[in-house]
Structure formats: structure tokens, C-alpha cells
Amino acid sequence: MLRDAPSLANGHYDLVIVGGGAYGAAAAWEASLRGLAVALLEQGDFASATSANSLKLIHGGFRYLQSMDLARVRLSLNELAILCRIAPHLVAPQPCLLPTRGLGKQGRLALAAALGLYNLLNQHDNLRGRLVSRREVAQMFPACSLPGASGGALWHDGLVHDSERLPLSYALGAAQRGAVAANYVQATGLLREGGRVAGVTARDRLSGDEFAVRGRVVMLAAGPWDGQVAGQKWPQPALAAALNLVVNRDLCRSTVALRSPLGRMEDPVCGGHRFIFMVPWRGRTLLGTAYRLYLGQPGQDGPKAPEILALLHEFNQACPELGLTPDEICFYHWGLLPLAQPGRTPAGGGLAVKRRIDEQPGLILVTGAKYTTARAVACEAVDRVCGQLGRPQRAQLSAKEPVWGGAPVSDVELASLPAASAAHLRAQYGGQAGAVAALAQGRAGLLEPLAPDTPVLGCEVVQAVEYEMAQSLRDVSLRRTVLGKAGRPSDQALRAACAIMAPRLGWDQARQERELAQALAPYRILQELK
Ligand SMILES: Cc1cc2nc3c(=O)[nH]c(=O)nc-3n(C[C@H](O)[C@H](O)[C@H](O)COP(=O)(O)OP(=O)(O)OC[C@H]3O[C@@H](n4cnc5c(N)ncnc54)[C@H](O)[C@@H]3O)c2cc1C
Known part of the structure; x- marks a missing residue:
């Protein structure tokens, strides 16, 4: 994949994609597989924004049983199985443990019923869930004795151990199929001709050159920046800043979910007592995720020391035996996510947004709040592109085709x-x-x-x-x-x-x-x- 920004100006593409994160790169891969002439523009580096900062979990969808969103459970399970198949070096099933307690929603009876339903919806033997004993919980989470826990519920999510390389692999595959991709090229506005969008104006941030990239359809997959490129008419979603920590201690053998001790007042974005997760990763542990309302422009601001320390403290409160200290924090991941209610301050549960695909003549705008379903949502967006181009709809080709590097190793x-x-x-x-x-x-x-x-x-x-x-x-x-x-x-x-x-x-x-x-x-x- 060679960077050839000047040739972007000379081509005429079926599809110009703005944004090289999980959504834009997956769309470029799917569209290239369908034979479209694709240009992919990324203002920074590929997967350098929110997609770099995920907690690395490809959700199996067990969590969506809480809201009985069975369609989302099926979609997540299906996507997890697809990613394990097309990118087996990057994505693998990962056991996920929720300690069981008492007789309520987190009790063994309720979770046995939930796991039963989950297994019914689940076609994949290696992703099935079950109840586990206190002994197994101690083996998986030796760092904490979990007083009061009666055992655990165990299901499978996936872990994408390198969340930057998956979008990059989509882009590499797209480039092999003829897509022209360039990082450090920023779309500065939309070109409009005869009542429809006909491309974008762009600036090469390395050379300073400005040019137009013409296309029959433009797809905005610019995450929190979508509104900036689309202009005033698009409703700007409120944004949440999300934060994970990396601590230099190997705390658990599986992902462990705990209830946050924070109530509604202290956690207005999620409404209090959200699940927080410990994820084993590279011999260290990821802790996440904390959310706060973000009021600045995307790209303006980063995390502050007090919020990093507050998240560490939250884990120590949830599980005092951990005794985590600030000098164990070796890195953090931080990114912006759209909130559910555009333009309004959410009063809890604000991260419920699933995905949004909007359309105008010559323009598709795609937004999602999950890395897990980026490929599937991108395929839906490419279906809309094909609709605008008058091309036949096709089954998702990227569901079967291994990504760059996804084929077996010799x-x-x-x-x-x-x-x-x-x-x-x-x-x-x-x-x-x-x-x-x-x-x-x-x-x-x-x-x-x-x-x-x-x-x-x-x-x-x-x-x-x-x-x-x-x-x-x-x-x-x-x-x-x-x-x-x-x-x-x-x-x-x-x-x-x-x-x-x-x-x-x-x-x-x-x-x-x-x-x-x-x-x-x-x-x-x-x-x-x-
Ligand atoms: C801390 C944290 C933890 C998370 N954990 C998980 C998890 O465990 N599992 C999960 O499924 N999801 C998780 N998510 C959510 C997931 O990471 C995001 O939903 C997903 O990565 C969003 O991808 P995207 O492509 O829409 O956005 P981005 O990755 O932000 O991509 C948009 C891209 O567009 C580019 N761009 C913007 N404007 C322009 C322009 N004018 N011209 C050219 N390019 C432009 C940006 O530079 C950026 O690279 C997490 C998110 C965060 C922040």
C-alpha cells in the first residue's frame, strides 16, 4: 500500500470514504471486494482515533440480554464468529466472567436462565456459556477473593489483541484490490454539483497541497468529526470521552466484569452502577471503561491526570483487594463516542446508540458506537452506496474473505x-x-x-x-x-x-x-x- 496522495486528485471514484477507522476501513474493504473504485482518506494515521482505543473486546452480545435485545445478541455473536474466521491471527474467543451474587439479577438462577437463552441463540460451540463454581472463579481471577460471590457466569467475547491492525488490514486488502488510500489527507468539505454530493475538497497534511477528490458517492465515516465535514445541517451528536487504563499487573486469566460502585450522580453518562471490566492483555491488564460528557471540539483535548486516577480508584473501590497504585499505570486509551440523543445532554444510559446510517443524494453518513459491529454496519452502508449507484445488492463479501494476513501461515x-x-x-x-x-x-x-x-x-x-x-x-x-x-x-x-x-x-x-x-x-x- 503506497501513499500516492496526488493521484487522488486525478481519479474519479465510485466511492470516496472519509475516515480510516474501523468503520471507514471496513467499508473500503467491502466496497473493493464488490468491485467499486474506492478512495479512502484519513486525516491522521489509519485507526489513530477512537478505533485505537477500544477495550479490545469483540462483544459476544451476552450483555444485550439485559435489555432483551435479541437481534443485537445475534448480530454480535455472528460478528464475533466472522472476525475469528477472517482475521484469526488478530481476533480470538476470550472467556468473560461475571461473578454471581445473591438471588437477584446477578444471582445464579437468573444467570443460568440468561446463559440458557444465550446458548439457544448461539450457533457456535466454541462460544457457549455456562455457570462456573467458586473454585473456577478463583482460578480465573486469583487477584481477588470476591467475598460474597457464589461462583460465576462464563461466556465468550472475543479479544482483538491489536485493534489498530484490523482496520489497517482492511485498508491493505482494499489497496490490493485497487483502492487508493492515503493517510494524513484531510477532507475539508463536500463538493456539491447539480443537487448532489460529487466528492470532497481535501488537503494533504504532509505537503500542504489542496485538491478535489471526485466520486459518485461520498461516505462519511469520520466518527466524532462527521458533523465538521458534513457542515451545519447535520445534527451534531453529543459526545462522550471514554477512558481505559493499562496496568502493569497480570490480574486475571479471563475478562472479569464487576459492578461499579459509582451511582447516578457520579456517573451521569451511564446512569450509575455500570459494569466495569478487567481484560488480560499482553501480560498486563486493561481496566475500563469510564465515560464523561465531552464538550470541546473533537481532537482538542485529551485525558487529564485526575480522571485517570479516578478510574483506578473506582476499581479499587469495586474490589479493594486489588490495591492498585498509580505507579502501576503504564498507559491509557482514550477516545470519543457519539451519545444516543443528538444535541442533548443524556441523563443516564446515554451510550445506548447502536448505529446510524443517513443518506442524501451522493452522500452516506455512517456512525457506530461499537468496534465489534463495525464491519457489519459498514457492509450495510456499502449496500446503500450500491443502491445509489444502481448496482445490485450483494451478500457481504467481507464476511467470507480473509483480511490481509488472515489466510493460513506457512x-x-x-x-x-x-x-x-x-x-x-x-x-x-x-x-x-x-x-x-x-x-x-x-x-x-x-x-x-x-x-x-x-x-x-x-x-x-x-x-x-x-x-x-x-x-x-x-x-x-x-x-x-x-x-x-x-x-x-x-x-x-x-x-x-x-x-x-x-x-x-x-x-x-x-x-x-x-x-x-x-x-x-x-x-x-x-x-x-x-
Ligand atoms: C475507551 C474506549 C473503549 C472502547 N471499547 C470497546 C470495546 O471493547 N468493544 C467495542 O466493540 N467497542 C469499543 N469502543 C468503541 C469503538 O472503539 C468505536 O465504536 C469504534 O472504534 C469507532 O470507529 P469509527 O471508525 O467510527 O471511529 P474512529 O476510529 O474515530 O475513526 C474515524 C476516523 O475518521 C478520521 N477523520 C475525521 N475527520 C476526517 C476528515 N475530515 N478527513 C479524513 N479523515 C477524517 C479520524 O481521524 C478517524 O481516524 C470503545 C471506545 C473507547 C473510546
């Missing part, structure tokens, strides 16, 4: 690597792992980890720059590789990655120092927590 290509490095490459690149290793072309150094404290190999940096459009050290550290995803990378690892990038991107010494500083900027707030 172990022969990795045979010369140490087992840990081969396993690491397989987890990141799936069936393309051998091709990534081959980029070392006999230069043994590129098959070595960048530093003793990271599994990332030099050849991954080459892959990122030469084939995945990485433009900055931060792109490599946060999104192409696992270098900085779960905590601050070491100076040695960052400098090694920078040294591989510099000659390929023409960086002089001063630029390299700037890149290093920018790559470390997201971790600065951690100093304020100590």
Missing part, C-alpha cells in the same frame, strides 16, 4: 527464526508473517528484536514504512507494531526503530530527535500520576 518461511520471534510475527501478520520476515533479505540484524525489552523485529519497521504507509515514529510505535501500545517503549527500542526509518524517509538528525520526542509525548501524563 511455517516453512519462519523456520529459521527463534520460536518466540516466529510466534510474534504470526500473531501480528498472520499469513503474511513470512513475507515480513523476508524483508530482512539476509540482513540478520533486521530479524533481531529492536531491544531486549521488546519482541518487535527490525523487519517490522521496514514493513511499516515501505508497505503500510507509516509516516512517523509514532505511527510505527503505536499503530504498526506493538512497540508502544501497552506502555512507554525504551529509548533503545525507539532509537533502533528510528534508525531504520531515517534513511528510508530522508530524516536528518534534527528530524529524528523531533520524531523521538513526538513518539514519547503520549506517555508524559504518566509522570503527573506519581
Whole structure:
């Protein structure tokens, strides 16, 4: 996938997609599979906004039984099974545990009934749920004795261990099928001709060039920025800022759901006593999610130290035995989500929005609140595009086609690597792992980890720059590789990655120092927590 922003100006596309997050990238993949000529514009890096910040859960839908939303349970289960099939290196089933207590909604009787219904709706043997004993709960969640718990309910969600690489894989697949994709190209407005939208005006944020990208249909998948691109006439949804923490302790063997102690007054977005989750991830634990109303413009603001500490405190209140301390926080994930009631301050339950697809001649606007169902919703949006183009509707092609890297791995290509490095490459690149290793072309150094404290190999940096459009050290550290995803990378690892990038991107010494500083900027707030 090569960045060729100027050619965006010269093409005429069936579909111009604005936004390279989970929704836009999935739409680009589906539309390319259907044979549409696609342009994909991303103002930052692919999957650099909300999609980078998910709690990594692909929901199996058990939670939607609370509201008896059976259609949503089925959709989530189906989507989980599809993602495990088309991206098996990135998405796998993950047990999820809810401790049972008392005789009410969280009691064993009620949850046995819920699990029974869930299993009836569930066609997939490996995703079935069951009640578990106190002993099994202790094995899965050894960090806490959970006084008062009578056992647990166990079902399966999925874990997308690298939530940035799934949208990237959609974009890579789309580019292989002829889509023209470019990061750091911002859509600045809509082009209108003869009463319909006929493309977008755009600015290349790297060169400063401005141009038009013409298309028969434009799809806005710009998440919280949709309204900015669409203009004044679209209702601006209220936004919530959502926050997760990464702590440097391995707390649980499965995802664990706990009830938050916070009431309605302290948690106005969700209405109080929401479920909070601990997710085992990369030998550490993700804690989430906290929500607050966000009143600024998207992109203006980030998380503040007090809210990071407040979320840690909330987990300690929910489960005092955890005794989590601020110095265990090694990173955070933060992003914006649309709220259910456009333009109004929600009074609890505000995150209930499922998905929205709006339409005007030449324009489709797609918004969703879940990473889990992004592919399915994107397919619906592409159906609408096909409707506007007068093309026949088709079954979802991306439900069957493996994503880039999703096809089986040939172990022969990795045979010369140490087992840990081969396993690491397989987890990141799936069936393309051998091709990534081959980029070392006999230069043994590129098959070595960048530093003793990271599994990332030099050849991954080459892959990122030469084939995945990485433009900055931060792109490599946060999104192409696992270098900085779960905590601050070491100076040695960052400098090694920078040294591989510099000659390929023409960086002089001063630029390299700037890149290093920018790559470390997201971790600065951690100093304020100590
Ligand atoms: C803390 C947190 C935890 C979450 N946990 C989960 C979870 O466990 N499971 C789950 O299913 N969901 C979860 N979600 C929700 C999920 O992450 C989002 O619903 C999903 O990622 C939204 O994807 P998107 O493509 O709509 O938005 P985004 O990822 O924000 O993508 C929109 C893209 O459009 C780009 N863009 C904007 N304006 C322009 C422009 N003018 N020109 C070009 N590009 C533009 C942006 O840069 C951005 O990359 C979580 C969200 C957060 C914040």
C-alpha cells in the first residue's frame, strides 16, 4: 500500500470514504471486494482515533440480554464468529466472567436462565456459556477473593489483541484490490454539483497541497468529526470521552466484569452502577471503561491526570483487594463516542446508540458506537452506496474473505527464526508473517528484536514504512507494531526503530530527535500520576 496522495486528485471514484477507522476501513474493504473504485482518506494515521482505543473486546452480545435485545445478541455473536474466521491471527474467543451474587439479577438462577437463552441463540460451540463454581472463579481471577460471590457466569467475547491492525488490514486488502488510500489527507468539505454530493475538497497534511477528490458517492465515516465535514445541517451528536487504563499487573486469566460502585450522580453518562471490566492483555491488564460528557471540539483535548486516577480508584473501590497504585499505570486509551440523543445532554444510559446510517443524494453518513459491529454496519452502508449507484445488492463479501494476513501461515518461511520471534510475527501478520520476515533479505540484524525489552523485529519497521504507509515514529510505535501500545517503549527500542526509518524517509538528525520526542509525548501524563 503506497501513499500516492496526488493521484487522488486525478481519479474519479465510485466511492470516496472519509475516515480510516474501523468503520471507514471496513467499508473500503467491502466496497473493493464488490468491485467499486474506492478512495479512502484519513486525516491522521489509519485507526489513530477512537478505533485505537477500544477495550479490545469483540462483544459476544451476552450483555444485550439485559435489555432483551435479541437481534443485537445475534448480530454480535455472528460478528464475533466472522472476525475469528477472517482475521484469526488478530481476533480470538476470550472467556468473560461475571461473578454471581445473591438471588437477584446477578444471582445464579437468573444467570443460568440468561446463559440458557444465550446458548439457544448461539450457533457456535466454541462460544457457549455456562455457570462456573467458586473454585473456577478463583482460578480465573486469583487477584481477588470476591467475598460474597457464589461462583460465576462464563461466556465468550472475543479479544482483538491489536485493534489498530484490523482496520489497517482492511485498508491493505482494499489497496490490493485497487483502492487508493492515503493517510494524513484531510477532507475539508463536500463538493456539491447539480443537487448532489460529487466528492470532497481535501488537503494533504504532509505537503500542504489542496485538491478535489471526485466520486459518485461520498461516505462519511469520520466518527466524532462527521458533523465538521458534513457542515451545519447535520445534527451534531453529543459526545462522550471514554477512558481505559493499562496496568502493569497480570490480574486475571479471563475478562472479569464487576459492578461499579459509582451511582447516578457520579456517573451521569451511564446512569450509575455500570459494569466495569478487567481484560488480560499482553501480560498486563486493561481496566475500563469510564465515560464523561465531552464538550470541546473533537481532537482538542485529551485525558487529564485526575480522571485517570479516578478510574483506578473506582476499581479499587469495586474490589479493594486489588490495591492498585498509580505507579502501576503504564498507559491509557482514550477516545470519543457519539451519545444516543443528538444535541442533548443524556441523563443516564446515554451510550445506548447502536448505529446510524443517513443518506442524501451522493452522500452516506455512517456512525457506530461499537468496534465489534463495525464491519457489519459498514457492509450495510456499502449496500446503500450500491443502491445509489444502481448496482445490485450483494451478500457481504467481507464476511467470507480473509483480511490481509488472515489466510493460513506457512511455517516453512519462519523456520529459521527463534520460536518466540516466529510466534510474534504470526500473531501480528498472520499469513503474511513470512513475507515480513523476508524483508530482512539476509540482513540478520533486521530479524533481531529492536531491544531486549521488546519482541518487535527490525523487519517490522521496514514493513511499516515501505508497505503500510507509516509516516512517523509514532505511527510505527503505536499503530504498526506493538512497540508502544501497552506502555512507554525504551529509548533503545525507539532509537533502533528510528534508525531504520531515517534513511528510508530522508530524516536528518534534527528530524529524528523531533520524531523521538513526538513518539514519547503520549506517555508524559504518566509522570503527573506519581
Ligand atoms: C475507551 C474506549 C473503549 C472502547 N471499547 C470497546 C470495546 O471493547 N468493544 C467495542 O466493540 N467497542 C469499543 N469502543 C468503541 C469503538 O472503539 C468505536 O465504536 C469504534 O472504534 C469507532 O470507529 P469509527 O471508525 O467510527 O471511529 P474512529 O476510529 O474515530 O475513526 C474515524 C476516523 O475518521 C478520521 N477523520 C475525521 N475527520 C476526517 C476528515 N475530515 N478527513 C479524513 N479523515 C477524517 C479520524 O481521524 C478517524 O481516524 C470503545 C471506545 C473507547 C473510546
